Amino acid sequence: MNIHVVQKGENLRVISQRYGVNINQIATANQLPNPNVLVIGQALVIPASGHEYVIQPGDNLWSIAQRFGTTVQAIADINQISNPTDIMVGQILIIPIQYHTVRSGETLWSIAQRYGISITSLIQINRVLNPANLYVGQVLRIPETSLPIKEVNAYITSLGESGAREVTQLGRYLTYISPFTYSIKEDGSLTDLTESAVLDAARVEQVAPLMVVTNFTNSEFNSDLAATILRNPSLQNTVIDQLLSIMREKGYSGVNFDFEYVYPEDRENYNDFLRQVVTKLHPEGFLVSTALAPKISTDQKGILYEAHDYAAQGEIVDFIVLMTYEWGWAGGKPWAIAPINEVKRVLDYAVTVIPRQKIMMGAPLYGRDWKIPWKEGTIAKTVSSQQALSLASKYGASIQYNTTYQSPFFRYTDENGQQHEVWFEDARSAQAKFDVVKNYRLRGISYWVLGIPFPQNWLVQQNNFNARKLI
Structure with missing residues (x-):
């Protein structure tokens, strides 16, 4: 797979000829609404000719296998497809048998570099x-x-049929799905959640569901609510008993606690609760x-940070999702949602106190559109990568x-003369995040949030690692 950045004067035909890849393959992979309209600076995922194939309308695994001289089972195995009929248009398949036709000026070294393999293996398999x-x-x-195997989690807030369709479409890329959210109440009971459609889809796609439990109530995280539970052992027992009952009944594989804005004085109370x-x-x-x-440090000040004990929780729990996003938050100034330099600062500290194999790096699937000049109190609009590209195209x-x-x-600048600044995600920013996961040797990656289309992300992820399956 290549990532191509559109230059002035380029069109899809020129780009397809450059890479020797059919126009329809590129258009479908990137879900281009109009293949004749590209934006200068737009990143395109280019499937590797002969090694990757983008599913087109009318395709099935048998016809694809025939086209490339391989078998349905071989394609299903390398692409982690449990049901050969469960494929979708736009999905990139890795073809298990790959060939390269030598071009003028190429050497074994340059060919080996292109495919990320050793010269020795190239010589041996071809008996050169x-x-x-x-x-x-x-x-x-x-x-x-x-490919390396990593764990992949995704939070999801749409829990009806639309959420189920999302899990069905993307389940092959996921280890866990985390429906958001069960909330604690002051009496230790938990709120209700109607997530059966998502859980049913997860079982079919062999995705392990995690029960998310938070102190989220009335559209915000409540510090007093967390304190009520964390300072009362009896209420904690009630919480644990109820979540166990729900997990058994609904078939959850685990629990994910997302307690935010916990009072600093409840730091050890939170640790003790997790131990129980x-x-x-x-x-x-x-x-x-x-x-x-x-x-970025043990003693970082602020109610968002102080009760989150990296070292203790790194010992207590099975893994930790680091919420490495929201630098560019809706109520703040225009900025990248997850600037990679800031993400690395967090990880540079985290790996000193949490085992690397317990760290799931958070990553956003969304972008934001701010009005500028920015003024205190204004709220940015959340946009998908596809919406961002449409805005860039519409306004030139x-x-x-x-x-x-x-x-x-x-x-x-919109029709009313209002200026805007948009930060979003594309194939390049996704690749940068996957590089960090691999270079820091982390357990995996965790997305916030499904339901915001970012088709390139899944194609790039598939090119970097396979998602571990636990069920």
């Missing part, structure tokens, strides 16, 4: 006796490489995890890319 005697038009088989949860849930095989604010904006933040952005 003299590496210097390559000729133009020679067909070489490219040895298959195995682990003691009661582990014997039944349930996972216990938490979501923590993005800290060119997309820029901030290399420090590893994030695309642009500015435009």
Whole structure:
């Protein structure tokens, strides 16, 4: 897979010829609403010719296998497809047998570099006796490489049929799905949640559901509510008993606690509560995890951070979701949602106190559109990557890319003369995040939130690692 950034004067035909990839493959992979309209600075995912295939309308695995001279089972295995009939238009399939036709000026070294393989493996599989005697038009088989396996979580707030469809479409890319949210009450009971459609879809797609429990009430996280529970052992027992009952009944694989804005004086109370949860849930095989604010030091001040004890929770729970997003928050100034330099600052601290294999790095699937000049009290509009591209196209904006933040952005002026600044995600920013997950040797990645279309993300993820399946 390649990522191509559209330059002035380019169109899809020119780009397809450059990479030797059919126009329809590129258009479908990127879900381009109009293949004739591209935006300068727009990032495009380009499938690797002969190695990756984007499913088109009318395709099935049998016809694709016939096209590439392989088998349905081989394609299903390498792409983690449990049901060969469960494929969707726009999905990129890795083809398990790959060939390369030597072009003028190419060497074994340059070919090996292109595919990320060793010269030795290329020589062995093709029985090349003299590496210097390559000729133009020679067909070489490219040895298959195995991708690393990482865990992938996604929170979801749409819990009806639309949410179920989302899980069905994206389940192959996920280890966990986390319906948001069960909330604690002052008496230790939990609010109701109607998430059966999402849970049913998760079972079919072999995605393990995590029960999210929060101190979220009346559209905000409530510090007093958390304190009421964390300072009362009897109420804590009630919470644990009820969540166990729900997990058993609904088939959850684990729990994810997202207690935010906890009073600093409840730091150790929170740790003790988690110890009790682990003691009661582990014997039944349930996972216990938490979501923590993005800290850069142990003693970082602020009610969002102080009660989140990285070191203690790193010992207590099975894994931690670091919420490394929302630097560019709706009520703040225009900024990248997850600037990669800030994400790395959090991880540089986190890996010193939390085992790397317990860290799930948070990543956003959304962007935001701010009115500028920014004024205190204004709220940015949340946009998807597809909506951002539509805005850039509509208003003739060119997309820029901030290399420090590893994030695309642009500015435009609407019909009323109002200026805007948009920060969003694209294939480049997604790749930057996957590189961090791999380079820091983390457990995996956790997305906020499904329901905001970002088709490129899943194609790029698939090119970097496979999602671990627990069920």
